[in-house]
Each structure stands twice: as C-alpha cells, then as structure tokens.
Amino acid sequence: MSAQIDLHDVGQVFQVRGDDDNRKRDFVALDHANLTVRAGEFVTLVGPSGCGKSTVLDLIAGLTTPTSGTVSVDGRPVTGPGPDRSIVFQQYTLLPWRTAQANIEFALEAVGGWSKAERVERAREYLELVGLTEFANRYPHELSGGMKQRVAIARSLSYEPGVLLMDEPFGALDAQTRERLQEELIDIWRRTGTTVVFITHDIEEAVFLGERVAVMSSRPGTIRTVVDVRLDRSGDAEEDIRGTRDFAAYRHEIWTLLREQQQSAPRPVKVEVASVA
Ligand SMILES: Nc1ncnc2c1ncn2[C@@H]1O[C@H](COP(=O)(O)OP(=O)(O)OP(=O)(O)O)[C@@H](O)[C@H]1O
Ligand SMILES: [Mg+2]
Secondary structure, three states: OOOOEEEEEEEEEEEEEOOOOOOEEEEEEEEEEEEEEOOOOEEEEEOOOOOOHHHHHHHHHOOOOOOEEEEEEOOEEOOOOOOOEEEEOOOOOOOOOOOHHHHHHHHHHHHOOOOHHHHHHHHHHHHHHOOOHHHOOOOHHHOOHHHHHHHHHHHHHHOOOOEEEEEOOOOOOOHHHHHHHHHHHHHHHHHHOOEEEEEOOOHHHHHHHOOEEEEEEOOOEEEEEEEEOOOOOOHHHHHHHHHOHHHHHHHHHHHHHHHHHHHHOOOOOOOOOOOOO
C-alpha cells in the first residue's frame, strides 16, 4: 500500500517575537516549496539546519497547516493527521510503561479496526519484520537505542500507512547500528511498498537510502533541486554500494549542492571591537 504526496507552491509563515521588542512578526519558514513523491518511492530530504525540513514533514503529517499552497496525499488535501501517514522521530517515542508488543498493540487500538486477537497477531508480525520477536516482552528501558527505533518503525508500519515519514530517525545512533538499520529499512520498504520521506543531515545516508534526494535551501526554505540516484542495487552490488565510485560521485554532488546553499545563506553580522589604545 502506498500513496503519492504532492506539495504545490507551499508557503509556511510563522509568527515569531522580535529580538529587540516583543512584537510579533512574520517569519517565512517555507516559500514556494514544490515536491512530488510518487507512490512507493523513497525520497530523502537534506538541507542546512533550520531550512524547513521538519516543517515539510509536519505539513505532510498534517501536524501543521500551510499558510499558502496545497499539500495533498493521493490527490486529497491534507487537513490533519491520519492513519494513512505515520511519522518516526529522532527521539524515542515509545510509551515507557508498555512492552514493545504492547506499544504496537496500543497504536493499533488507537487507530481502530482490529479485534484484540488481530492486534496481538499483527504486533507479533511487525516485530518479526524488524527482527525483534525475542524482545516482544521487553520494556523500552530494557532495549538499546537501535531496538527502540526498530519498535517505533514496526509500530508505524503496523497499521499499514500509505506514507511513512521519518525525521532523522537514526540521528541518535552509533555508526554501525545506523548502517544496519539503513539496510533493514531498505529491505522493509521493498517488502511493504510504502512511500517513504526520510529527513537526514547525513549525505551518505541520503544517497544510500533515497531513490531521489531532495536538496533544500534556506532563507527562504524551499526545495532547490532533486537529484535522481541511479545506483546498481541488484544482487550482491548492494553490499558494497557505499564503496563504489558512483556512490562517491553522488555524495560529492549533494555535498556541493549543500555547500552552495550554505554559502548563499546570509552570514551573521561581524561586530568589530575597536581596540583601546
Ligand atoms: N512553530 C514554530 N514557530 C515559529 N518558528 C518555527 C516554528 N517551527 C519552526 N520554526 C522555524 O522555522 C524554521 C524551519 O524549522 P524546521 O524545524 O523545519 O527546520 P529543520 O530544517 O528541520 O532544521 P534542523 O535540521 O535543525 O532540524 C526554523 O527557523 C525554525 O525556527
Ligand atoms: Mg528538523
């Protein structure tokens, strides 16, 4: 099950208080952002800190409403959160007083539509999908960071959303765990066919995961370029994909695009301090 996402000329203006006075003023977080993510596609989103990546995800999730333009999923405008879209954050968001199994059952109960027996079975199935069958009865504090994120992913997928939104989900993990989870995520994505939008500030992660990498710029935040990543992922090629020349070329391309964004961003005003003679 998968859904198409369309952002059409999306603008997001927040009301913020000024530094010097307490008066509210407009802050343009997103300006004319356009992006289409095809059903079943895996798109990664990169950009300088504060450029509006999380805002884009929040808009798709329906946690915020755009000031202008439209955000739609499968042709229907997003008006609020719904079980057709699921989000995984960097911070672990499991309920600490429930086991891994019960965390997933709870989400299924909240979404509704499954009997108790179906919820139990479904939670088991999705814990198996993320390789955590043996840890079903552990509480979050008894799980490693990587395991907690696996449970969060299983929970998100358990009600079969058409869209999986991920906001730096592996940002808090060590390098080895992160790489393993990236590989597992690709595998899960292939098996479920869900549309994925994945935010990261890690260029390698963006190239490894994304069929396309959307590069954002800041001030105003917008989607600047979308890079098609065409890597040979067939058979054994996937194993060493990070070490290939093609992979390095994409990494360099995205790095260059990001550097351009940083260089064109307004710099902080340099204050000259006059020396006292
Ligand atoms: N609710 C809000 N009210 C006011 N300003 C906001 C709000 N949410 C976000 N912003 C501002 O909008 C801009 C974009 O924020 P956003 O969180 O989307 O950036 P980001 O690209 O995800 O950054 P990071 O990489 O640091 O996570 C920032 O300047 C932020 O301060
Ligand atoms: Mg963010």
